[in-house]
Amino acid sequence: MRNGDSCLLYYDLTDHLPNYTIVIKTRPDYKERSMTRVFSKANKENFANDLPSTEWSMVFDQQDANCACKAFSASVRDRNSGNFGF
Numbered sequence: 001m002r003n004g005d006s007c008l009l010y011y012d013l014t015d016h017l018p019n020y021t022i023v024i025k026t027r028p029d030y031k032e033r034s035m036t037r038v039f040s041k042a043n044k045e046n047f048a049n050d051l052p053s054t055e056w057s058m059v060f061d062q063q064d065a066n067c068a069c070k071a072f073s074a075s076v077r078d079r080n081s082g083n084f085g086f
Contacts, residue, residue: 037084047083054079 054075062068 035086037086039084043083047079050079050083 056075059068059071059075062071
């Protein structure tokens with residue numbers, strides 16, 4: 001039987017055909033976990049503490065809005081990757 005097969009049981013004593021389902025639960029293989037970021041309370045606090053210590057002048061001193069947006073995104077992405085790694 002495969003995992004989760006359903007079958008029909010034929011029994012000659014009655015005109016009802018009982019149904020049954022066998023479900024076999026398997027545990028996931030934790031060695032092959034997908035890459036998941038851990039958003040624990042400690043990681044969130046570290047992220048919140050890193051933001052004020054970031055040098056934001058590279059964002060505020062930009063004359064071009066696109067360059068400022070890219071600098072802002074890079075800063076937040078770096079803090080995010082550092083605190084919520086895989």
